[in-house]
Amino acid sequence: xxxxxxxxxxxxxxxxxxxxxxxxxxxxxxxxxxxxxxxxxxxxxxxxxxxxxxxxxxxxxxxxxxxxxxxxxxxxxxxxxxxxxxxxxxxxxxxxxxxxxxxxxxxxxxxxxxxxxxxxxxxxxxxxxxxxxxxxxxxxxxxxxxxxxxxxxxxxxxxxxxxxxxxxxxxxxxxxxxxxxxxxxxxxxxxxxxxxxxxxxxxxxxxxxxxxxxxxxxxxxxxxxx
Amino acid sequence: xxxxxxxxxxxxxxxxxxxxxxxxxxxxxxxxxxxxxxxxxxxxxxxxxxxxxxxxxxxxxxxxxxxxxxxxxxxxxxxxxxxxxxxxxxxxxxxxxxxxxxxxxxxxxxxxxxxxxxxxxxxxxxxxxxxxxxxxxxxxxxxxxxxxxxxxxxxxxxxxxxxxxxxxxxxxxxxxxxxxxxxxxxxxxxxxxxxxxxxxxxxxxxxxxxxxxxxxxxxxxxxxxxxxxxxxxxxxxxxxxxxxxxxxxxxxxx
Numbered sequence: 019x020x021x022x023x024x025x026x027x028x029x030x031x032x033x034x035x036x037x038x039x040x041x042x043x044x045x046x047x048x049x050x051x052x053x054x055x056x057x058x059x060x061x062x063x064x065x066x067x068x069x070x071x072x073x074x075x076x077x078x079x080x081x082x083x084x085x086x087x088x089x090x091x092x093x094x095x096x097x098x099x100x101x102x103x104x105x106x107x108x109x110x111x112x113x114x115x116x117x118x119x120x121x122x123x124x125x126x127x128x129x130x131x132x133x134x135x136x137x138x139x140x141x142x143x144x145x146x147x148x149x150x151x152x153x154x155x156x157x158x159x160x161x162x163x164x165x166x167x168x169x170x171x172x173x174x175x176x177x178x179x180x181x182x183x184x185x186x187x188x189x190x191x192x193x194x195x196x197x198x199x200x201x202x203x204x205x206x207x208x209x210x211x212x213x214x215x216x217x218x219x220x221x222x223x224x225x226x227x228x229x230x231x232x233x234x235x236x237x238x239x240x241x242x243x244x
Numbered sequence: 245x246x247x248x249x250x251x252x253x254x255x256x257x258x259x260x261x262x263x264x265x266x267x268x269x270x271x272x273x274x275x276x277x278x279x280x281x282x283x284x285x286x287x288x289x290x291x292x293x294x295x296x297x298x299x300x301x302x303x304x305x306x307x308x309x310x311x312x313x314x315x316x317x318x319x320x321x322x323x324x325x326x327x328x329x330x331x332x333x334x335x336x337x338x339x340x341x342x343x344x345x346x347x348x349x350x351x352x353x354x355x356x357x358x359x360x361x362x363x364x365x366x367x368x369x370x371x372x373x374x375x376x377x378x379x380x381x382x383x384x385x386x387x388x389x390x391x392x393x394x395x396x397x398x399x400x401x402x403x404x405x406x407x408x409x410x411x412x413x414x415x416x417x418x419x420x421x422x423x424x425x426x427x428x429x430x431x432x433x434x435x436x437x438x439x440x441x442x443x444x445x446x447x448x449x450x451x452x453x454x455x456x457x458x459x460x461x462x463x464x465x466x467x468x469x470x471x472x473x474x475x476x477x478x479x480x481x482x483x484x485x486x487x488x489x490x491x492x493x494x495x496x497x498x
Contacts, residue, residue: 112459141347143343143345143347144347144349146307146312146343147341147343147346148349148359149312149336149412150310150312150340150341151340151359151363151405151408152333152336152337152340152345152360152363152364152408153363154333154363157363161349164350165347165349165350167350185355230334
Protein backbone atom coordinates (compact mmCIF):
# COMPACT_ATOMS: atom_id res chain seq x y z
CA UNK A 19 0.00 0.00 0.00
CA UNK A 20 2.78 2.30 1.03
CA UNK A 21 4.58 1.37 -2.15
CA UNK A 22 1.58 2.32 -4.25
CA UNK A 23 1.20 5.63 -2.47
CA UNK A 24 4.88 6.25 -3.00
CA UNK A 25 4.47 5.36 -6.63
CA UNK A 26 1.62 7.81 -7.07
CA UNK A 27 3.61 10.53 -5.33
CA UNK A 28 6.59 9.84 -7.57
CA UNK A 29 4.52 9.95 -10.73
CA UNK A 30 2.83 13.17 -9.67
CA UNK A 31 6.19 14.75 -8.90
CA UNK A 32 6.84 14.38 -12.63
CA UNK A 33 10.52 13.53 -12.28
CA UNK A 34 11.73 13.35 -15.90
CA UNK A 35 14.26 10.64 -15.02
CA UNK A 36 11.42 8.43 -13.78
CA UNK A 37 9.40 8.98 -16.92
CA UNK A 38 12.51 8.11 -18.91
CA UNK A 39 12.72 4.80 -17.09
CA UNK A 40 9.03 4.05 -17.64
CA UNK A 41 9.28 5.03 -21.29
CA UNK A 42 12.33 2.85 -21.77
CA UNK A 43 10.59 -0.09 -20.09
CA UNK A 44 7.52 0.19 -22.26
CA UNK A 45 9.60 0.81 -25.38
CA UNK A 46 12.02 -2.07 -24.90
CA UNK A 47 9.57 -4.65 -23.59
CA UNK A 48 6.87 -3.50 -26.00
CA UNK A 49 9.19 -3.91 -28.99
CA UNK A 50 10.40 -7.28 -27.78
CA UNK A 51 6.82 -8.41 -27.23
CA UNK A 52 5.72 -7.18 -30.65
CA UNK A 53 8.52 -9.09 -32.35
CA UNK A 54 7.88 -12.19 -30.24
CA UNK A 55 4.20 -12.07 -31.09
CA UNK A 56 4.78 -11.60 -34.80
CA UNK A 57 7.17 -14.55 -34.85
CA UNK A 58 5.81 -16.64 -32.00
CA UNK A 59 2.12 -16.84 -32.87
CA UNK A 60 2.66 -18.16 -36.42
CA UNK A 61 5.46 -20.42 -35.18
CA UNK A 62 3.25 -21.83 -32.42
CA UNK A 63 0.34 -22.24 -34.83
CA UNK A 64 2.58 -23.99 -37.33
CA UNK A 65 3.96 -26.22 -34.64
CA UNK A 66 0.47 -27.10 -33.47
CA UNK A 67 -1.08 -27.64 -36.89
CA UNK A 68 1.53 -29.15 -39.15
CA UNK A 69 3.60 -32.29 -39.21
CA UNK A 70 7.19 -32.18 -40.30
CA UNK A 71 10.35 -34.13 -39.60
CA UNK A 72 11.99 -32.82 -36.46
CA UNK A 73 8.74 -31.49 -35.02
CA UNK A 74 9.31 -33.27 -31.75
CA UNK A 75 12.75 -31.75 -31.40
CA UNK A 76 11.44 -28.29 -32.29
CA UNK A 77 8.70 -28.66 -29.68
CA UNK A 78 11.19 -29.79 -27.05
CA UNK A 79 13.38 -26.79 -27.85
CA UNK A 80 10.49 -24.35 -27.57
CA UNK A 81 9.34 -25.86 -24.29
CA UNK A 82 12.88 -25.69 -22.95
CA UNK A 83 13.03 -22.09 -24.06
CA UNK A 84 9.97 -21.33 -21.95
CA UNK A 85 12.01 -22.02 -18.86
CA UNK A 86 15.22 -20.27 -19.87
CA UNK A 87 16.68 -18.23 -17.02
CA UNK A 88 16.82 -14.62 -18.27
CA UNK A 89 20.32 -14.20 -16.93
CA UNK A 90 21.54 -17.08 -19.09
CA UNK A 91 19.88 -15.51 -22.12
CA UNK A 92 21.58 -12.27 -21.15
CA UNK A 93 24.93 -13.97 -21.01
CA UNK A 94 24.46 -15.61 -24.41
CA UNK A 95 23.33 -12.38 -26.03
CA UNK A 96 26.19 -10.56 -24.33
CA UNK A 97 28.71 -12.95 -25.85
CA UNK A 98 26.97 -12.71 -29.22
CA UNK A 99 27.12 -8.91 -29.22
CA UNK A 100 30.44 -8.37 -27.50
CA UNK A 101 33.11 -6.88 -29.68
CA UNK A 102 34.74 -10.24 -30.36
CA UNK A 103 31.39 -12.00 -30.79
CA UNK A 104 29.77 -13.00 -34.10
CA UNK A 105 27.41 -9.99 -34.01
CA UNK A 106 29.87 -7.59 -32.46
CA UNK A 107 29.92 -5.47 -35.59
CA UNK A 108 26.44 -4.22 -34.81
CA UNK A 109 27.73 -2.40 -31.73
CA UNK A 110 24.45 -3.12 -29.96
CA UNK A 111 25.87 -3.98 -26.56
CA UNK A 112 24.64 -1.61 -23.82
CA UNK A 113 21.96 -0.18 -26.11
CA UNK A 114 18.19 -0.70 -26.01
CA UNK A 115 18.51 -2.83 -29.16
CA UNK A 116 20.50 -5.40 -27.21
CA UNK A 117 17.80 -5.50 -24.54
CA UNK A 118 15.10 -5.93 -27.16
CA UNK A 119 17.04 -8.83 -28.66
CA UNK A 120 17.52 -10.53 -25.29
CA UNK A 121 13.91 -10.06 -24.25
CA UNK A 122 12.70 -11.36 -27.60
CA UNK A 123 14.70 -14.52 -26.98
CA UNK A 124 12.98 -14.83 -23.61
CA UNK A 125 9.44 -14.08 -24.77
CA UNK A 126 9.41 -15.92 -28.11
CA UNK A 127 9.32 -19.46 -26.68
CA UNK A 128 6.64 -18.45 -24.19
CA UNK A 129 4.43 -17.07 -26.95
CA UNK A 130 5.14 -19.91 -29.37
CA UNK A 131 4.82 -22.71 -26.81
CA UNK A 132 1.58 -21.50 -25.25
CA UNK A 133 0.09 -20.66 -28.67
CA UNK A 134 0.84 -24.21 -29.73
CA UNK A 135 -0.87 -25.57 -26.63
CA UNK A 136 -3.86 -23.29 -27.14
CA UNK A 137 -4.31 -24.28 -30.76
CA UNK A 138 -4.00 -27.94 -29.95
CA UNK A 139 -6.85 -27.62 -27.50
CA UNK A 140 -9.23 -26.58 -30.30
CA UNK A 141 -11.38 -29.45 -31.56
CA UNK A 142 -9.46 -30.88 -34.54
CA UNK A 143 -12.76 -31.53 -36.30
CA UNK A 144 -13.24 -27.80 -36.69
CA UNK A 145 -10.22 -27.70 -38.96
CA UNK A 146 -11.65 -30.39 -41.19
CA UNK A 147 -15.03 -28.67 -41.34
CA UNK A 148 -13.50 -25.33 -42.19
CA UNK A 149 -11.45 -27.01 -44.89
CA UNK A 150 -14.57 -28.63 -46.25
CA UNK A 151 -16.16 -25.20 -46.49
CA UNK A 152 -13.34 -24.20 -48.84
CA UNK A 153 -10.66 -22.73 -46.59
CA UNK A 154 -7.10 -22.50 -47.87
CA UNK A 155 -4.33 -23.59 -45.52
CA UNK A 156 -3.87 -20.03 -44.33
CA UNK A 157 -7.57 -19.51 -43.80
CA UNK A 158 -7.62 -22.74 -41.86
CA UNK A 159 -4.85 -21.49 -39.61
CA UNK A 160 -6.73 -18.23 -39.16
CA UNK A 161 -9.88 -20.05 -38.07
CA UNK A 162 -7.97 -22.17 -35.59
CA UNK A 163 -6.23 -19.12 -34.16
CA UNK A 164 -9.54 -17.37 -33.86
CA UNK A 165 -10.99 -20.27 -31.89
CA UNK A 166 -7.89 -20.36 -29.71
CA UNK A 167 -7.83 -16.57 -29.33
CA UNK A 168 -8.20 -16.58 -25.56
CA UNK A 169 -5.24 -18.92 -25.20
CA UNK A 170 -3.23 -16.96 -27.75
CA UNK A 171 -3.78 -13.74 -25.82
CA UNK A 172 -2.77 -15.57 -22.66
CA UNK A 173 0.43 -16.65 -24.39
CA UNK A 174 1.21 -13.07 -25.33
CA UNK A 175 0.50 -11.91 -21.78
CA UNK A 176 2.77 -14.65 -20.44
CA UNK A 177 5.50 -13.35 -22.75
CA UNK A 178 4.89 -9.85 -21.47
CA UNK A 179 5.07 -10.99 -17.86
CA UNK A 180 8.28 -12.80 -18.61
CA UNK A 181 10.08 -9.76 -19.96
CA UNK A 182 8.63 -6.96 -17.86
CA UNK A 183 9.73 -8.71 -14.72
CA UNK A 184 13.11 -10.00 -15.83
CA UNK A 185 16.16 -8.17 -14.67
CA UNK A 186 19.10 -10.44 -15.43
CA UNK A 187 19.23 -10.01 -19.19
CA UNK A 188 18.39 -6.30 -19.15
CA UNK A 189 21.14 -5.71 -16.65
CA UNK A 190 23.77 -7.74 -18.50
CA UNK A 191 23.25 -6.53 -22.04
CA UNK A 192 21.80 -3.10 -21.28
CA UNK A 193 24.06 -2.11 -18.44
CA UNK A 194 21.46 -0.06 -16.54
CA UNK A 195 22.81 3.23 -17.91
CA UNK A 196 20.77 6.17 -16.69
CA UNK A 197 18.84 7.86 -19.46
CA UNK A 198 19.84 5.17 -21.94
CA UNK A 199 19.15 1.63 -20.87
CA UNK A 200 17.64 1.91 -17.43
CA UNK A 201 14.32 0.15 -17.10
CA UNK A 202 12.03 -0.35 -14.11
CA UNK A 203 13.39 -3.73 -13.08
CA UNK A 204 17.03 -2.67 -13.23
CA UNK A 205 16.23 0.60 -11.48
CA UNK A 206 14.66 -1.37 -8.64
CA UNK A 207 17.82 -3.43 -8.27
CA UNK A 208 19.91 -0.25 -8.21
CA UNK A 209 17.77 1.57 -5.66
CA UNK A 210 17.66 -1.48 -3.41
CA UNK A 211 21.44 -1.73 -3.51
CA UNK A 212 21.68 1.94 -2.67
CA UNK A 213 19.42 1.37 0.28
CA UNK A 214 16.62 3.59 -1.01
CA UNK A 215 13.96 1.04 -0.25
CA UNK A 216 11.13 3.56 -0.46
CA UNK A 217 12.01 4.47 -4.02
CA UNK A 218 12.61 0.83 -4.93
CA UNK A 219 9.19 -0.09 -3.58
CA UNK A 220 7.56 2.77 -5.42
CA UNK A 221 9.19 1.66 -8.66
CA UNK A 222 7.98 -1.86 -7.92
CA UNK A 223 4.49 -0.44 -7.53
CA UNK A 224 4.72 1.24 -10.91
CA UNK A 225 5.97 -1.96 -12.53
CA UNK A 226 3.12 -3.89 -10.98
CA UNK A 227 0.55 -1.33 -12.09
CA UNK A 228 1.94 -1.33 -15.64
CA UNK A 229 1.72 -5.12 -15.83
CA UNK A 230 -1.78 -5.06 -14.41
CA UNK A 231 -3.01 -2.47 -16.87
CA UNK A 232 -1.54 -4.27 -19.86
CA UNK A 233 -3.10 -7.54 -18.73
CA UNK A 234 -6.51 -5.99 -18.28
CA UNK A 235 -6.20 -4.48 -21.73
CA UNK A 236 -5.17 -7.80 -23.26
CA UNK A 237 -7.98 -9.71 -21.61
CA UNK A 238 -10.53 -7.15 -22.73
CA UNK A 239 -9.36 -7.57 -26.29
CA UNK A 240 -9.62 -11.34 -25.97
CA UNK A 241 -12.99 -11.07 -24.24
CA UNK A 242 -14.57 -9.84 -27.42
CA UNK A 243 -14.17 -13.31 -28.81
CA UNK A 244 -14.29 -15.30 -25.59
CA UNK B 245 -3.88 -36.41 -66.16
CA UNK B 246 -4.54 -32.90 -65.06
CA UNK B 247 -3.75 -30.96 -68.20
CA UNK B 248 -6.68 -32.27 -70.16
CA UNK B 249 -9.07 -31.69 -67.28
CA UNK B 250 -11.45 -28.90 -68.08
CA UNK B 251 -12.79 -28.55 -64.55
CA UNK B 252 -9.73 -26.64 -63.52
CA UNK B 253 -11.12 -23.81 -65.60
CA UNK B 254 -14.35 -24.04 -63.66
CA UNK B 255 -16.23 -25.61 -66.56
CA UNK B 256 -18.31 -28.69 -66.11
CA UNK B 257 -17.73 -31.62 -68.41
CA UNK B 258 -20.46 -33.32 -70.31
CA UNK B 259 -23.12 -34.83 -68.11
CA UNK B 260 -22.35 -38.30 -69.37
CA UNK B 261 -19.27 -38.37 -67.18
CA UNK B 262 -20.00 -39.60 -63.66
CA UNK B 263 -19.52 -37.13 -60.82
CA UNK B 264 -17.35 -39.63 -59.02
CA UNK B 265 -15.64 -42.80 -60.13
CA UNK B 266 -14.12 -44.87 -57.36
CA UNK B 267 -11.74 -47.64 -58.35
CA UNK B 268 -10.20 -50.06 -55.86
CA UNK B 269 -10.37 -47.44 -53.14
CA UNK B 270 -8.92 -48.49 -49.83
CA UNK B 271 -8.36 -46.66 -46.59
CA UNK B 272 -6.37 -48.18 -43.76
CA UNK B 273 -5.89 -46.84 -40.28
CA UNK B 274 -2.83 -48.71 -39.12
CA UNK B 275 -3.48 -52.39 -39.69
CA UNK B 276 -7.25 -51.89 -39.91
CA UNK B 277 -8.98 -51.42 -43.26
CA UNK B 278 -11.92 -49.07 -42.75
CA UNK B 279 -13.06 -48.63 -46.34
CA UNK B 280 -12.62 -50.92 -49.31
CA UNK B 281 -14.63 -50.09 -52.42
CA UNK B 282 -13.87 -51.97 -55.61
CA UNK B 283 -15.97 -49.87 -57.94
CA UNK B 284 -18.58 -47.20 -57.44
CA UNK B 285 -19.86 -44.46 -59.71
CA UNK B 286 -21.91 -41.53 -58.51
CA UNK B 287 -24.00 -39.97 -61.24
CA UNK B 288 -24.28 -36.19 -61.47
CA UNK B 289 -27.50 -34.91 -59.93
CA UNK B 290 -28.39 -38.09 -58.11
CA UNK B 291 -28.97 -38.64 -54.42
CA UNK B 292 -27.00 -41.63 -53.28
CA UNK B 293 -27.65 -42.85 -49.76
CA UNK B 294 -24.87 -44.76 -48.09
CA UNK B 295 -26.67 -46.85 -45.55
CA UNK B 296 -24.93 -48.76 -42.84
CA UNK B 297 -24.45 -49.30 -39.14
CA UNK B 298 -22.28 -47.01 -37.06
CA UNK B 299 -18.62 -47.66 -37.65
CA UNK B 300 -19.17 -49.03 -41.15
CA UNK B 301 -16.84 -46.42 -42.66
CA UNK B 302 -19.51 -44.04 -43.98
CA UNK B 303 -17.87 -40.90 -42.60
CA UNK B 304 -14.46 -41.93 -43.87
CA UNK B 305 -15.92 -42.53 -47.31
CA UNK B 306 -17.53 -39.09 -47.34
CA UNK B 307 -14.28 -37.43 -46.25
CA UNK B 308 -12.54 -39.17 -49.12
CA UNK B 309 -15.18 -37.90 -51.54
CA UNK B 310 -14.50 -34.40 -50.21
CA UNK B 311 -10.80 -35.05 -50.85
CA UNK B 312 -10.03 -34.32 -47.23
CA UNK B 313 -8.55 -37.73 -46.65
CA UNK B 314 -5.77 -39.35 -48.68
CA UNK B 315 -6.42 -42.86 -49.95
CA UNK B 316 -4.26 -45.76 -48.90
CA UNK B 317 -4.59 -47.14 -52.42
CA UNK B 318 -6.83 -46.91 -55.48
CA UNK B 319 -8.19 -43.77 -57.06
CA UNK B 320 -11.13 -41.40 -57.11
CA UNK B 321 -11.90 -39.44 -60.24
CA UNK B 322 -14.08 -36.35 -60.17
CA UNK B 323 -15.84 -35.61 -63.45
CA UNK B 324 -13.47 -37.93 -65.19
CA UNK B 325 -10.27 -36.56 -63.71
CA UNK B 326 -8.24 -38.40 -61.15
CA UNK B 327 -7.75 -36.28 -58.05
CA UNK B 328 -4.96 -36.53 -55.52
CA UNK B 329 -5.08 -35.27 -51.93
CA UNK B 330 -4.36 -32.45 -51.18
CA UNK B 331 -6.66 -31.47 -53.98
CA UNK B 332 -6.52 -28.07 -55.70
CA UNK B 333 -8.54 -25.46 -53.83
CA UNK B 334 -10.78 -24.46 -56.79
CA UNK B 335 -11.92 -28.07 -57.12
CA UNK B 336 -12.41 -28.53 -53.39
CA UNK B 337 -14.56 -25.43 -53.38
CA UNK B 338 -17.07 -27.08 -55.67
CA UNK B 339 -18.10 -29.56 -53.00
CA UNK B 340 -18.81 -29.36 -49.32
CA UNK B 341 -19.78 -31.60 -46.46
CA UNK B 342 -22.19 -31.33 -43.57
CA UNK B 343 -20.71 -33.17 -40.63
CA UNK B 344 -22.50 -35.36 -38.16
CA UNK B 345 -21.29 -33.24 -35.27
CA UNK B 346 -21.11 -29.74 -36.69
CA UNK B 347 -18.67 -27.38 -35.05
CA UNK B 348 -19.41 -23.72 -35.49
CA UNK B 349 -17.05 -20.82 -35.13
CA UNK B 350 -17.28 -18.64 -32.06
CA UNK B 351 -19.22 -16.06 -34.00
CA UNK B 352 -22.84 -15.17 -34.55
CA UNK B 353 -25.17 -17.47 -36.42
CA UNK B 354 -25.17 -15.23 -39.45
CA UNK B 355 -21.39 -14.98 -39.56
CA UNK B 356 -21.22 -18.74 -39.42
CA UNK B 357 -23.59 -19.08 -42.34
CA UNK B 358 -21.63 -16.48 -44.30
CA UNK B 359 -18.27 -18.02 -43.43
CA UNK B 360 -17.72 -20.09 -46.58
CA UNK B 361 -18.67 -17.14 -48.76
CA UNK B 362 -16.27 -14.93 -46.82
CA UNK B 363 -13.50 -17.45 -47.50
CA UNK B 364 -14.17 -16.89 -51.19
CA UNK B 365 -14.25 -13.15 -50.75
CA UNK B 366 -17.97 -13.03 -51.50
CA UNK B 367 -20.59 -11.05 -49.64
CA UNK B 368 -24.10 -12.01 -50.55
CA UNK B 369 -27.17 -11.23 -48.47
CA UNK B 370 -29.36 -12.36 -51.37
CA UNK B 371 -28.14 -15.93 -50.98
CA UNK B 372 -28.10 -15.96 -47.20
CA UNK B 373 -31.45 -14.44 -46.33
CA UNK B 374 -33.76 -16.84 -48.20
CA UNK B 375 -31.84 -19.79 -46.80
CA UNK B 376 -32.18 -18.54 -43.25
CA UNK B 377 -35.87 -18.14 -43.92
CA UNK B 378 -36.31 -21.64 -45.27
CA UNK B 379 -34.32 -23.25 -42.50
CA UNK B 380 -36.31 -21.28 -39.93
CA UNK B 381 -33.28 -19.46 -38.63
CA UNK B 382 -34.65 -15.98 -39.23
CA UNK B 383 -34.45 -13.84 -36.11
CA UNK B 384 -31.54 -15.82 -34.71
CA UNK B 385 -28.92 -14.15 -36.92
CA UNK B 386 -27.16 -12.29 -34.14
CA UNK B 387 -27.24 -15.14 -31.62
CA UNK B 388 -23.76 -16.40 -30.71
CA UNK B 389 -23.28 -19.89 -32.11
CA UNK B 390 -22.48 -21.36 -28.68
CA UNK B 391 -25.95 -20.70 -27.38
CA UNK B 392 -27.78 -22.52 -30.18
CA UNK B 393 -29.60 -25.81 -29.65
CA UNK B 394 -28.47 -29.01 -31.35
CA UNK B 395 -31.18 -28.76 -33.99
CA UNK B 396 -30.36 -25.14 -34.71
CA UNK B 397 -26.67 -25.93 -35.01
CA UNK B 398 -27.37 -28.71 -37.46
CA UNK B 399 -29.53 -26.34 -39.52
CA UNK B 400 -26.77 -23.72 -39.45
CA UNK B 401 -24.36 -26.39 -40.66
CA UNK B 402 -26.69 -27.14 -43.55
CA UNK B 403 -27.17 -23.44 -44.28
CA UNK B 404 -23.43 -22.66 -44.33
CA UNK B 405 -22.99 -25.50 -46.82
CA UNK B 406 -25.96 -24.67 -49.05
CA UNK B 407 -25.15 -21.00 -49.25
CA UNK B 408 -22.10 -22.03 -51.27
CA UNK B 409 -24.33 -23.61 -53.93
CA UNK B 410 -22.01 -26.58 -54.15
CA UNK B 411 -22.05 -28.94 -57.05
CA UNK B 412 -21.66 -31.84 -54.66
CA UNK B 413 -23.18 -31.95 -51.19
CA UNK B 414 -21.95 -34.60 -48.81
CA UNK B 415 -24.23 -35.17 -45.85
CA UNK B 416 -22.94 -37.18 -42.92
CA UNK B 417 -25.86 -38.24 -40.73
CA UNK B 418 -27.39 -34.78 -41.02
CA UNK B 419 -30.30 -35.61 -38.75
CA UNK B 420 -28.85 -38.02 -36.21
CA UNK B 421 -29.91 -37.10 -32.67
CA UNK B 422 -32.49 -34.55 -33.80
CA UNK B 423 -36.15 -34.34 -32.87
CA UNK B 424 -38.76 -35.24 -35.52
CA UNK B 425 -39.58 -31.63 -36.35
CA UNK B 426 -35.95 -30.84 -37.16
CA UNK B 427 -35.58 -34.07 -39.12
CA UNK B 428 -38.63 -33.22 -41.20
CA UNK B 429 -37.39 -29.70 -41.82
CA UNK B 430 -33.95 -30.81 -42.97
CA UNK B 431 -35.30 -33.62 -45.12
CA UNK B 432 -37.79 -31.26 -46.77
CA UNK B 433 -34.95 -28.88 -47.52
CA UNK B 434 -32.88 -31.62 -49.12
CA UNK B 435 -35.83 -32.76 -51.23
CA UNK B 436 -36.65 -29.24 -52.38
CA UNK B 437 -33.07 -28.52 -53.25
CA UNK B 438 -32.62 -31.42 -55.53
CA UNK B 439 -35.66 -30.31 -57.41
CA UNK B 440 -34.33 -26.78 -57.79
CA UNK B 441 -30.66 -27.34 -58.44
CA UNK B 442 -28.89 -30.16 -60.11
CA UNK B 443 -26.83 -31.03 -57.09
CA UNK B 444 -25.14 -34.35 -56.55
CA UNK B 445 -25.84 -35.52 -53.02
CA UNK B 446 -24.22 -38.34 -51.12
CA UNK B 447 -26.00 -38.97 -47.87
CA UNK B 448 -24.55 -41.18 -45.15
CA UNK B 449 -27.19 -42.45 -42.77
CA UNK B 450 -27.98 -45.36 -40.51
CA UNK B 451 -31.66 -44.56 -40.86
CA UNK B 452 -33.28 -46.95 -43.29
CA UNK B 453 -36.41 -44.84 -43.66
CA UNK B 454 -34.48 -41.70 -44.36
CA UNK B 455 -32.54 -43.40 -47.13
CA UNK B 456 -35.80 -44.58 -48.64
CA UNK B 457 -37.40 -41.14 -48.41
CA UNK B 458 -34.53 -39.20 -49.95
CA UNK B 459 -32.39 -41.33 -52.22
CA UNK B 460 -32.44 -42.31 -55.89
CA UNK B 461 -30.02 -45.10 -55.17
CA UNK B 462 -29.00 -46.76 -51.96
CA UNK B 463 -25.84 -48.64 -51.06
CA UNK B 464 -25.40 -50.74 -47.97
CA UNK B 465 -21.96 -50.38 -46.43
CA UNK B 466 -20.89 -52.92 -43.85
CA UNK B 467 -17.40 -53.03 -42.42
CA UNK B 468 -16.16 -50.72 -45.14
CA UNK B 469 -17.48 -52.75 -48.06
CA UNK B 470 -20.56 -52.23 -50.20
CA UNK B 471 -22.79 -55.25 -49.83
CA UNK B 472 -25.19 -53.99 -52.46
CA UNK B 473 -25.91 -50.81 -54.39
CA UNK B 474 -29.16 -50.33 -56.28
CA UNK B 475 -32.12 -48.18 -57.25
CA UNK B 476 -34.05 -47.27 -54.12
CA UNK B 477 -37.25 -49.18 -54.97
CA UNK B 478 -35.43 -52.26 -56.07
CA UNK B 479 -33.08 -52.06 -53.07
CA UNK B 480 -35.93 -52.03 -50.59
CA UNK B 481 -38.45 -54.25 -52.33
CA UNK B 482 -36.16 -56.84 -53.70
CA UNK B 483 -32.75 -56.83 -52.02
CA UNK B 484 -30.27 -59.04 -53.79
CA UNK B 485 -28.13 -59.80 -50.78
CA UNK B 486 -29.24 -61.63 -47.65
CA UNK B 487 -27.39 -59.13 -45.48
CA UNK B 488 -29.38 -56.27 -47.00
CA UNK B 489 -32.62 -58.00 -46.16
CA UNK B 490 -31.38 -58.62 -42.62
CA UNK B 491 -30.33 -54.99 -42.20
CA UNK B 492 -33.60 -53.65 -43.57
CA UNK B 493 -35.60 -56.02 -41.44
CA UNK B 494 -33.76 -54.84 -38.35
CA UNK B 495 -32.46 -58.34 -37.77
CA UNK B 496 -28.93 -57.11 -37.98
CA UNK B 497 -27.74 -55.81 -34.67
CA UNK B 498 -26.33 -52.27 -34.99
